[in-house]
Each structure stands twice: as structure tokens, then as C-alpha cells.
Amino acid sequence: xxxxxxxxxxxxxxxxxxMILFTAIGNDPTRLETAxxxxxxxxxxxxxxxxxxxxxxxxxxxxxxxxxxxxxxxCPSCKAEHPYLQSxxxxxxxxxxxxxxxDRQDALKxxxxxxxxxxxxxxxxxxxxxxxxxxxxAPETYVIDARGLVRYRHVGEVNQRVWDDKFADLMKxxxxxxxxxxxxxxxxxxx
Amino acid sequence: xxxxxxxxxxLMQSAxxxxxxxxxxxxxLASIDVYEFASEEQRAQYRELTRELRCPKCQNxxxxxxxxxxxxxxxxxxxxxxxxxxxxxxxxAHMVERFGDFVSYKPKVSxxxxxxxxxxxxxxxxxxxxxxxxxxxRAAAKAAAATETLSDAxxxxxQQLLARHETRSEDTNKP
Numbered sequence: 001x002x003x004x005x006x007x008x009x010x011x012x013x014x015x016x017x018x019m020i021l022f023t024a025i026g027n028d029p030t031r032l033e034t035a036x037x038x039x040x041x042x043x044x045x046x047x048x049x050x051x052x053x054x055x056x057x058x059x060x061x062x063x064x065x066x067x068x069x070x071x072x073x074x075c076p077s078c079k080a081e082h083p084y085l086q087s088x089x090x091x092x093x094x095x096x097x098x099x100x101x102x103d104r105q106d107a108l109k110x111x112x113x114x115x116x117x118x119x120x121x122x123x124x125x126x127x128x129x130x131x132x133x134x135x136x137x138a139p140e141t142y143v144i145d146a147r148g149l150v151r152y153r154h155v156g157e158v159n160q161r162v163w164d165d166k167f168a169d170l171m172k173x174x175x176x177x178x179x180x181x182x183x184x185x186x187x188x189x190x191x
Numbered sequence: 192x193x194x195x196x197x198x199x200x201x202l203m204q205s206a207x208x209x210x211x212x213x214x215x216x217x218x219x220l221a222s223i224d225v226y227e228f229a230s231e232e233q234r235a236q237y238r239e240l241t242r243e244l245r246c247p248k249c250q251n252x253x254x255x256x257x258x259x260x261x262x263x264x265x266x267x268x269x270x271x272x273x274x275x276x277x278x279x280x281x282x283x284a285h286m287v288e289r290f291g292d293f294v295s296y297k298p299k300v301s302x303x304x305x306x307x308x309x310x311x312x313x314x315x316x317x318x319x320x321x322x323x324x325x326x327x328x329r330a331a332a333k334a335a336a337a338t339e340t341l342s343d344a345x346x347x348x349x350q351q352l353l354a355r356h357e358t359r360s361e362d363t364n365k366p
Contacts, residue, residue, distance in 0.1 A: 032247060035291040101260070127264060134289040136247035136261040 034153040035134050041068075041148055042132035049099050049107055049121035056122050062148040065174045066094040066119070067141055069158075070130060072102040073110045075138040081157040082114050088163070089117035093171070097121035100130045100138050143170060146178035224263065226270045237273050240282055241266055243297055247290050 048054035097118035143152040228234040241255035248259040
């Protein structure tokens with residue numbers, strides 16, 4: 001009895017440890033939780049990249065489902081994901097750019113050369129909105145629903161694989177949600 | 192014989208070089224931004240906070256120790272909030288609101304962090320229980336070994352017990 005326990009205990013411990021460690025495989029420790037998940041986009045008031053006279057606030061991110069893409073000309077992965085963002089925009093996905101800690105002229109030149117997939121760009125040279133969102137590196141891509149709530153954040157490059165794995169289903173369900181919301185408010189207007 | 196001595200000396204030298212390199216490394220990592228404070232308390236508060244807040248980009252470094260852009264931003268924010276007269280908890284909450292619990296080296300006690308805070312005590316307790324059980328078992332084994340030879344009095348008592356047992360079993364065997 002005692003002897004058997006001596007043999008069985010290490011096996012149980014090893015199996016238990018193995019199971020715990022197995023669940024951790026593929027967990028990227030640099031991928032942090034999204035503190036703002038399901039919270040509204042923090043308040044901000046920042047210039048438009050293209051026309052400095054235009055000020056954007058958090059209200060600009062309401063009304064439909066959008067991606068908020070944090071990018072900068074100093075960020076190599078941003079360049080890598082740019083063509084994919086363009087193809088998303090061509091498919092009709094609304095993308096707003098957050099130009100993060102960048103130079104306005106450099107950024108405008110970049111858009112001229114590489115194409116502009118963005119509905120509009122928020123110019124955030126000091127990274128204020130970035131800081132309030134919890135951005136700790138570019139690129140990052142947020143999904144903002146029609147009510148202006150942060151529903152998802154992806155750190156790193158967006159490409160076809162990431163889109164299929166992480167974004168596609170969520171975007172579909174959020175579009176339905178937005179349509180239902182719209183139907184509701186329109187119904188109210190009719191009454 | 193000679194080569195062993197030489198090898199030992201070479202090892203010693205490389206150890207000294209490694210230690211020196213580490214020292215240089217540490218001083219190179221130290222942040223160099225200059226902040227003014229209204230009082231020594233605020234300076235102390237800033238110092239404490241930048242040691243307790245963790246850099247989200249270069250993990251396993253506090254923001255005082257890191258030169259990542261995000262750590263610089265966080266130091267600037269800590270400085271601003273300290274100047275505004277915010278207290279320790281408010282500033283940590285400000286960071287956690289943006290970057291999550293990850294950002295604090297002293298996460299608050301909640302249902303999610305119970306294991307983190309009390310796990311070590313749990314394992315210490317389990318270890319003590321195991322030691323206790325093993326100790327008791329060993330003591331019992333020792334006691335058993337000691338009683339293998341019986342004293343005269345014990346022998347007499349044993350005989351008495353056996354005799355009593357025999358008579359009792361005879362009783363029950365009666366039809």
C-alpha cells in the first residue's frame with residue numbers, strides 16, 4: 001500500500017504539472033489583457049492628420065463598427081500590414097487610423113506613396129490617446145462597435161490569418177448588433 | 192598540474208570581466224530623465240511608484256529601469272500625477288485602468304489574485320503537514336522497533352492478555 005503510493009504520487013504530480021504547462025503552450029506572455037475591453041473609447045480631442053483645423057473627439061468613433069488602427073511611419077510592422085489594411089478597406093471595412101507619435105509630414109507622405117485605407121486619421125504626436133487606450137507599441141488594432149465601445153484589441157500585424165482567426169466572426173456579429181441597434185432607434189423615430 | 196592552475200586563473204579572469212560587464216550594463220540601463228519636484232516626499236513617492244510599476248513592453252523591468260518609449264511615457268505620467276497631488280493608490284489605479292493588472296508588481300488582492308498572494312502560504316502549510324505526517328510515522332516505526340523486545344512486566348501482561356483471549360474464544364465456541 002505504502003510502496004504503491006511512493007510510485008503513484010510522482011506520476012500524479014507529473015501528470016498534473018504536465019496538464020498545467022500544456023495549457024500554457026502557445027501563450028504569448030507579451031500579449032497582455034486589454035484593460036479597456038467593453039469600455040468606451042477614452043475622451044480625446046485631437047487634430048485630423050490631413051486637415052489640422054478639424055478636431056476629432058470620441059464621438060467620431062460612434063455610429064458604426066470600425067477598426068481603429070494604431071500606426072506610425074517608424075514602425076516596420078505597420079508597413080508590412082498596410083497592403084492588407086488596404087484590401088480590407090476595399091472590401092468595405094471602415095478603418096480609422098491613429099497616427100501614433102509620428103511626424104505629420106512623414107505620415108502624409110507615407111499615405112501618398114502607399115495608399116490610404118483610412119476613413120480618416122487622428123493625429124496623436126504625443127501619444128495621448130494611445131496612452132489612455134493602453135497602447136504599448138505599434139501596430140495595434142482595436143475593434144470599436146457602433147456604440148463606441150472597445151470590443152477587441154490585437155497587438156501586432158493584422159494579416160489574413162489573424163483576420164480569419166480573430167476578427168472575422170466578431171466583426172460579423174458586431175455588424176448584426178449594429179443593424180439591430182439601428183433598427184431599434186429608427187423604430188423609435190417612426191413612433 | 193600546471194594547466195589546471197592556468198585554467199583556474201582564466202576562469203577567475205572571465206568571472207571578473209562578467210561582473211564588470213554586469214555593473215556597466217546596470218548603469219547604462221538607469222534612466223536619465225530629469226524631473227523637478229516640489230518636495231522630497233513627492234520625489235520619494237515618484238521613486239517608489241516607478242519601481243512598483245512594470246513596463247508593458249520590456250517585461251520584467253520596472254519603469255524606472257526601462258528606456259522603452261512606453262516606460263518614458265509612464266514616468267512622465269507618474270511625474271505629472273505626483274505633481275497634481277494624487278496619492279499612491281490613485282496613480283496605480285490610473286495605470287491599471289489603461290494597461291491592466293499586469294502593470295503593477297503589487298497586484299491588488301482579489302478573487303483572481305488569491306492564489307498569487309496566498310498560494311505560497313498554502314504550499315508552506317502543505318509542506319509542514321507532510322513533514323508532520325512523515326515525522327509521526329517515523330516516530331511510530333521507531334517505537335515499534337523499540338518494543339520488539341519486551342520487558343518482564345510486558346511479557347507477563349502479554350501472557351495475561353492471551354490467556355484472557357483464549358478463555359473468551361472458548362466461551363464463544365460453546366454450542
